[in-house]
């Protein structure tokens with residue numbers, strides 16, 4: 001490390017802390033910053049500080065937000081009677097990008113995993129009930145992952161919401177679009193058959 005001036009060494013070390021960035025990549029990124037116009041480098045560093053200062057969880061849905069209530073929850077054009085439950089903010093963004101859902105979200109912040117010590121109180125489950133009671137929610141779509149943790153979280157949520165007079169649905173899982181049956185595992189095939197639909 002002694003080959004570089006101390007300030008550059010510091011920048012390389014900071015880049016090397018990022019996930020998936022090894023020392024060589026960190027060196028390359030630091031050199032890239034060095035070549036940037038001052039304004040661009042300044043904006044880059046300020047955007048890191050801004051994210052750290054501003055980003056918080058939306059008080060309603062717990063997605064990442066610059067404000068107390070996120071843009072989706074604050075949007076009067078969204079259907080506020082339907083709630084889509086996901087594990088992470090990234091899941092919400094994928095669904096948003098699809099354009100297939102116009103309701104509101106609820107981000108759990110994880111999935112139940114007793115093996116890892118993640119119990120119902122560790123994720124935002126009781127907050128779902130509070131939202132249903134407070135708002136006129138008529139349908140809850142459970143869009144947790146289809147792995148073991150996601151499935152057991154979905155089962156748990158469906159159970160605790162049973163007493164509520166609302167429609168509870170689970171996203172379908174099965175053969176991906178463009179997928180070939182011969183490469184699909186048995187569990188997925190079974191789920192795809194279970195979730196089959198009638199062609200009319």
Ligand SMILES: [Zn+2]
Nearest residue numbers: 058061070073
């Ligand atoms: Zn929100």
